[in-house]
Amino acid sequence: MKIKKERLAEISILLGLVISGISATYSAYYHTIVKPNLYTIKFHDIDSIIKGSPVRLMGIIVGHVRNLKRKDDKILCEIVITKPNTRIPDGAVAKVEYNGLGGSKSIEIMPPKTNDPDIKGIIATDALRISDFADAFNDVREVLVCISQFVAVLTPESTLESARAISNMPDFTTNANIALDKAMDEQKKIHKKTGNLKKLELELDKILNFTKHR
Numbered sequence: 001m002k003i004k005k006e007r008l009a010e011i012s013i014l015l016g017l018v019i020s021g022i023s024a025t026y027s028a029y030y031h032t033i034v035k036p037n038l039y040t041i042k043f044h045d046i047d048s049i050i051k052g053s054p055v056r057l058m059g060i061i062v063g064h065v066r067n068l069k070r071k072d073d074k075i076l077c078e079i080v081i082t083k084p085n086t087r088i089p090d091g092a093v094a095k096v097e098y099n100g101l102g103g104s105k106s107i108e109i110m111p112p113k114t115n116d117p118d119i120k121g122i123i124a125t126d127a128l129r130i131s132d133f134a135d136a137f138n139d140v141r142e143v144l145v146c147i148s149q150f151v152a153v154l155t156p157e158s159t160l161e162s163a164r165a166i167s168n169m170p171d172f173t174t175n176a177n178i179a180l181d182k183a184m185d186e187q188k189k190i191h192k193k194t195g196n197l198k199k200l201e202l203e204l205d206k207i208l209n210f211t212k213h214r
Contacts, residue, residue: 037081038066039088043124046075047096047105054106055079056097062086065107077124079107091119095126 046068055063063081070076081088091112096105109122 034080037063037086039079039081039122041077041079041094041107041122041124043075043077043096044073044126045096046077049077049096049105049107055081055109056106057083057086057088057109058111059108061106062109077107088122090121091116092122094122094124 049065049068051065051068053065054061055065060083062083063079063086065077066080067078068075069078088109089112091114093110093113094107095110097108098105112119
């Protein structure tokens with residue numbers, strides 16, 4: 001049975017209207033519901049976060065990871081907040097956290113730590129890996145080894161010898177005081193000589209003035 005051209009045209013128009021209606025509905029839903037609740041966080045290390053990973057605000061699940069995209073040396077993590085009446089303030093801090101015994105990971109968001117109005121969006125902090133803890137432990141261990149070696153050298157005999165050596169050192173302050181006293185004496189002598197010169201100049205001026213008026 002052949003379908004008439006008019007019937008095909010009606011079906012095509014109907015399908016077009018349905019597709020247009022679905023597109024318009026999704027566009028309205030996206031711009032009114034989804035887009036205002038979208039946030040992009042720039043991570044240096046996403047640490048195995050995937051699409052669908054939960055997003056927590058102070059421990060409460062408020063959304064999930066919607067998309068991940070790499071740009072230069074950063075990972076753009078797009079999250080969507082699905083919990084009603086939940087807004088993430090500018091300056092909030094986000095990091096990757098472990099949750100549960102299975103080792104599942106989520107993005108944990110904490111309130112802002114600053115009131116700077118110039119800060120916009122969510123600030124990401126680097127995820128801590130086990131290797132970071134191992135490096136920190138090695139640094140602490142090296143410091144403890146140095147301290148133990150230093151303490152091992154300290155014995156009552158060595159401490160007593162060090163105290164004796166310090167007490168037998170020459171007193172540099174005495175020599176410094178003597179040098180200062182000499183400098184003060186020389187300065188006084190110079191002031192005395194300059195005073196005598198001034199008196200001599202005054203006497204000469206008196207004699208010259210006296211001879212001029214005679």
